[in-house]
Amino acid sequence: MGLNEEGSGIRVFMLGWEFPPFISGGLGTACYGLTRAMDQLGVKVTFVLPKMVESSYVTHVKLLTPASPVQEGTRTVSEYELKNVNFKTIASPLQAYATPQSYEERIEESQRLKRERVEPGQTGQDMDKAADYGGDMYREIRRYATMAMDLARTEEFDVVHAHDWMTYPAGVAVAAMTGKPLVVHVHSTEFDRSGEHVNQVVYDIEREGMERAEKVVTVSHFTRSIVASRYGISPEKIEVVYNGVERNGHWTVGEANIRRDEKLVLFLGRITMQKGPEYFLHAAKKVLEVVDDVKFVMAGSGDLMYRSIELAAQLGIGQKVLFTGFLRGDDVRRIYQMADLYVMPSVSEPFGIAPLEALDNDVPVIISKQSGVSEVLKHALKVDFWDVNEMANKIVAVLRYPPLQMTLRNHGNFEVRKLRWKDAARRCIDVYEQLLVAV
């Protein structure tokens, strides 16, 4: 127990989210990368996460749910390889990146399914619990907090660490009950997700979590300044911990059979306001004025997907833009192998792990200057998200000039290897240690 590494001894009650490939977006990836690195550093982690299940395995370590659309064989072995991590699921329909509205729709859908399918052997109590989910996300968040407190009573830990706003109330409750210090980890804020149309309730939950926490960890200085200015949190309380990237450890192979005549420019991420899909399409339109043999791929889903398809048609570039829907696993790797360039035109991006994954897959990247990742990446092309002229200028240059692509790829790939989850985990451990010494 904790014989080797620097994290030895510290026990963390971590309120996180499901690991890839179960969810889209960087939050699960970050939870996985960070937890795995902490595990390797000898930190004992109780990893608590919500799971939408028909019956609640409140105290089980088991993760896989029968309702999961993913087949057994495609599951990552990640959960089994973590020696120091104890997984605890709380039966809850909360999902990363959910909004009150999407939550409601999901619950309705689930209720409908449940009515259609009577599960044999299900106890009445379980049914009651499931019914408790209700249609109100905020109530569910409070319920989740209560469940987390129940769980915490049986656990031993030194620090509470909560990832993004839906888990903050649980973090606050557990910390208050046990007197242990709270760290909230800000992967995104309501301002990133909703621009200036901020949901006041969400904002209040975020703010309370940040205020009640002993330390606030942000994924970039970009986010740190939002937390300081928009939430009024004292800057001394905020620590920046950059995300890392998991080396995939394989070199791109079999490229030969996917080489086509056409170049491929990739947008990969949720198609939401925050990610700036319309800027990507406007830039594509400009690129096509001067380059013909190129296709634009938008991989991902999100509430702006249909509007984006319409916009592509309106711009008269429908035949040049492909929408793949949400990709996972091998499909992601395949699309990276096919891509000549990855573009992340995010309007507001607290960090942005995807460009690191692109670089790791030898794809050069253009990233918006309004992203946290632009603080750590030097060997990337950078644009203001609204400057579609410059975005197009840079896309054309990458497509046209192989030496540019080559230099970006070589240096970028090298640079990305230095961004490791282990460093992120060490920084978090430093934060814990500061708190534990202070107590």
Place this chain on the structure above:
Amino acid sequence: MPSVCFYFQVHQPMRLRHYTVFDNDDQYFDDGKNAAICRKVANKCYLPANRLLLKLIDKHQGRFKVAYSLTGILLEQLESFSPEVLSTFHALADTGCVEFLAETYYHSLSFLYSRQEFVEQVKKHVNAIEELFGQKPKVFRNTELIYNNELALLIEAMGCFDAIITEGADHILGMRSPNFVYRPQGCKHLKLLLKNYSLSDDIAFRFSNRHWVEWPLTAAKFEQWVSAVNGNGNMVNLFMDYETLGEHQWEDTGIFEFVKHLPEEVLKNPDNNFKTPSEVVASYEPMDVVDVPNMISWADTERDLSAWLGNPMQSNAIHELYRLEKKVKRINDEQVLSDWRKLQVSDHFYYMCTKYFADGDVHKYFNPYDSPYDSYINFMNVLDHLQKRCTGPSLGGELGGRLSGETSSPVGTGN
């Protein structure tokens, strides 16, 4: 009997404006930015330094001497943006204590890519200097002190130079001292002057460094280091960027005070004097032959060409540029020729250097770009347009066509 031989490099590149693939005009250069930088450097360095040196020459009645190498691209900018600097250079020329050196007019790397273009640029520079200052340069220095045996042979063959200057790099000298005149390998008449990089860098780089054990550097202390050469050297070659005075080392570091007192300190010792490069060459015979088969320069710690040609973008950009030479010269359009030559200024390739990019600052001085990638993209967009001017817009162009995989549709017809 050490002679102190000062030579200052004076150069400002002509920076490109932001030029996208959608631009389609001949205005490649950012006149506003170039004017602003030229005036800024003039006020911080060129004017105060020129006035100070004029005063010192006057005060020491011909015993204090310096040399300059002024690039053609700088002279053009001074004429447009800061003519008063030019008149102080005229005044310096009139003292008879100032020597002007020859180099490539466009501060280019042409020696590496086209001997013909190189010779044309050297001649253009010699003529410009002669016309402006009434003296024909007799000593040659190549851009960034890039040098090898072949360059020395070519310069000797041009028949108009007595000496050539380069970096006194350790690996070419071995145990020998840079404080003597040498002979380039294979040359019969041409002499070789080597920069004493240790003493030069004490002024150029370390002067304001408070962590340096010798800080603060005073004129008196420096004089002792110069005098210590006595007995093992004929001269001390102090070669540096002129911008050292007031721009790299700001006025508040005391750099002007240092220079102000240096002549009197040096001259206190009757063994010491100041000489221009031509006087040094006339005074001393070569001690030995120096063999430099591989290219050297005065840049970075590597003293090689990697600052300009170290990555695929740099070699691609410069290669494509010189591939245009024949076409540019064939169409016989003064403006196209001039634009093409201004693209040869070595700084364009320096901005594309990725070597120290991750660590930050070394290559940052007045670099107009956020990244080496931006600089390459901008340069290639301009080059692509210049290419079209050489071949006629309807033909597309070999470069654009080859690189974009298109043959017909001309690029950049937007706006």
